[in-house]
Amino acid sequence: MEPMTDTEEEALKLIQSNPEGVLQSELWKLLNIDSRKCSRVVKKLVDSERIDRIEFKSNGVKTYLLKAKKSAVNPDLLLAGGELIPCIGCEEECSVQDCSHLMDWMYQLAIEEFTDQ
Incomplete structure (x- = not known):
């Protein structure tokens, strides 16, 4: 383009x-x-x-x-360690700052990025 x-x-x-x-x-x-x-x-x-x-x-x-036009989301951005971001389909009422599921997912993402270097 x-x-x-x-x-x-x-x-x-x-x-x-x-x-x-x-x-x-x-x-x-x-x-x-x-x-x-x-x-x-x-x-x-x-x-x-x-x-x-x-x-x-x-x-x-x-x-x-x-x-x-709305652009499609890159599905790779929703995965860490082969796991889908936990917020998709989550029914818990929490805040981003206090969500242990999200924090675990983000740590996994950081670990993957660090080990890839």
Whole structure:
């Protein structure tokens, strides 16, 4: 995947920070760029499958609603010592700081990382 420009990164961050989406007609103003450059930025983000572009009418004017795509979680990040993170499916009501199951899992992860070095 081609690296993003600063403007593309800024646009993506703005879109990701608004779960309900950002109107393309507003994005170029927020980025302080002209609408043509904004269209090119949006096209690159759509083509790289980072965002969705949905036709939208705002005050009777056609524009596009831009929403960030959710990326899949790497399943390797949920495993330590071949064990799934204990929070998945856990029904106990605890805090992250006081969960012995989570602490044991994190220690296992740290031990694995240390022994791999």
